[in-house]
Amino acid sequence: MYTCCVKDKKFKAKQTKNMFLPRQYGDLSITYDVLQAYQNNYLAQVTIDNSNPLGRLDHWNLTWEWMRGEFISSMRGAYVHVKDDGQCIYSPIARYYADFDFSQVVTCAKKPVIADLPAERANDTKVGKIPYCCRNGTILPKLMDPSKSMSIFQMQVFKLPPDLNRTALSPPQNWKINGVLNADYKCGPPIRVDPTEFPDASGLQATTLAIATWQVTCNITRPKIKQSKCCVSFSAYYNDSVVPCNTCACGCPEERKCNHNARQMLLPPEALLVPFDNRTLMTKAWAHIKHFPVPNPLPCPDNCGVSINWHINSDFKGGWTARITLFNWGDFPFEDWSAAVQIKKAFAGYEKAYSFNGTALPEVNNTIFIQGLKGLNYLMGETNGMRPKDPRNPGKQQSVISFTKKQTPHINIQKGDGFPTKFYFNGEECALPSFIPTSGSGRRSSGASLLTITITAIVTLVLLMMDRLH
16 A cells, blocks of 8 residues: 655645734844743843854943843842842832842842953853853954854842732843944843754754743944044055054043144154054154144044054056954953954955955945954053163054955056045944045155154154253
């Protein structure tokens, strides 16, 4: 006996109606799952998932607002920055939970600030042992490492009357998340979605559903003028001067006695290696040699923690090269740093990044994604000079990037086609200069460059002596 089965051409699958809203797409998705529910408390899991190909978070801080008087009793995979028992004792929480030991409570704050645990706590039996936790707040793009593009923590949440039943579940509101020198994210309200599916803990091929699930979608916002966190300077082999970062590119304190709106003064190349406060005499000397105007008061600094120099290194018949240098002016280092460059007219000719790992991403607005190779993925912070009076030295990383002209035969490097139209560092869009170096001065020779540097040093020394006499 046998039977033959054929597909019914008239069959139409029934469309199942979801009880809740569909999940939304965003640069960052935060999922709030209730895994266990009791009369007066529940176990919640928070999952932070990065979907942006360039965005990332370093040392992330997450905060929200409890709307129903909830408090966090215990937590695994993360911790709160401030633990204050008084917030529990002097509140309605203590009146209802009269016999509760609040010394063991994580926090009763209405707006807790939560951070990821450091890596050494990953195997801690009390606060660790959670997958995708304990990376010191680092969430990378999936392009860099899919296993590090997510962060998870769990917490036991207690409730107050009248929400004393298993189904009275309310997620916190007003979610905010940020990192150190990362893009700013704007988060929407939590929306109820279909329960998240988890693999069954028994190891069988079964699925366990969350009791309730909410999703918070966060999107990257473009930095406003003078509110960036990093900046770019431009230079080229055909011009002696460097176009520095814009004045107040990353903001300016009001009390600074400098011009907030003046255009930044052109610099000699060696000035990029010293902090802004130590560039004044070099900048004045360069202006004197080149007959540039000197505004009074002088322009304010860019005030950026990270600056990048994009230098047109060469231009020949078959191609051209650029040199990229990263400067870290902060005290803390950047581990697993990443950068991204958009060059509209030159992208098709991208060949290779030599000291960095460069990946062409035509699907992401013709972007070249850059990260450090093994051993070069650690951007050190600023360090002291060799002598006590020497200026501090920034952390530096540098590489040459080559381009061919086969796919871009009409590109004109000396007219600015080789400069980026957008630049990102660790997911943050950096401020670009308002103009580019011109080729009016022609190609400079190494001898002329050495002579110019020598003259600059002499003029700087003279200005320093005059400054001390006054």
